[in-house]
Amino acid sequence: MADIRSALADHAAPGRHGTPGQAPGVVLREVSGAGLVQVAAWPDTVEAAMARLAGLAGIAAPETTRIATAGTDVTLFRLAPERFWIAGAAADRLREAVAGAFAPEEAVVTDLGHSRTVLRVSGPEVRAFLARSIAIDLDPAAFPLHSVAQTALHHVGVLVHFAAGTPEGDAFDLYIPRSFALSHWHWLTHLAEPFGYEVREALAAASG
Template sequence: MAEIRSALAGVYEPGRKGFGSGDAPVAITEITGRDIVQLAAWPNTVGAVSSKAAKPVGVAMPSDTKTASAKGKTSVFKTAPEKFLIVCELQAAMGDALSKTFEAEQAVVTELGHSRTILRVAGEAARDVLARGVPVDLHREVFARGAFAQTGIHGVSVLCTRSGPDQFDLIVPRNFAVVIYEWLEETAAQYGYTVEEASS
């Protein structure tokens, strides 16, 4: 698979920024080295596809549209009754594996890695930053680790998931990655934040 060039090239500059000095309560990181694949079944095949996909994916497929299944660096989100979004390491060659597993009459496999950017927002003030743009209750008692929501920030559709105790991942359309990144910087500035080196 060809290397995916960051949509943030030219604007992503690691460093300590915003209010104050010392340790910042917010860290923004672009997550690279990931493949994103959509697996879309049909209404009459979704049950069989969900069961059969578990082996090549390496994790049980989720049964609801609110909580992801995850193992290691692989996460699976059920984004619609018959659709799954799989985020995994590039070297997993997930698209090829699923295409070999299913015929078109069972499910359709679509590579989305080049069309999405993943931004991680972490730290003690991460939830406060996101709360200024994400119309979802992100308190950990309501939005626990693994929870996700298909929501929006300033009219841009994003998938937001809690990936750690004080850590959230945003899966953003590539065309709007700069818009969301700059919004995060602007919103986090009042708290003080760091932009970390891109990480896989």
């Protein structure tokens, strides 16, 4: 498989912006090496597909579209009753095994690795920052760890995943269509100016 060139290449240089002398309220970085494979089953095969997918990934398949299941290097999302995403560093490793595990009448497997850019947004002000751009209640009581939502960000459909809790603030991954990634990057950095923000080197998917 050809290497995936970042849609943000030459546009996401590390550095601090917005509030000199203060700790950044928001941290922005790309997640690199995040493969993405879609498995779309049929209504009468979805239960068997879930069991097979869980066996291949080594973690339970999600029962709902609201909560993802996550392992060390793989996350499973349920985007619709019969449609799943395998994301993370392990997605590329699992691609061929997943493709070979399903006959066409059981499920359709599609490599989406080139179709999305994943941005990780974190920091002590991350919820206030995201509240300016997405219409989701991100309070931890309403949106706990590994919650997932499909919503609009700057008029474009994205997937939002509460990926991790960190000492400097919770971290959310935004799965953005690649063709909109650069315009969204510029828009998000502009939106982050009042909070003060730091751009960091890309985060390897396996360490996320």
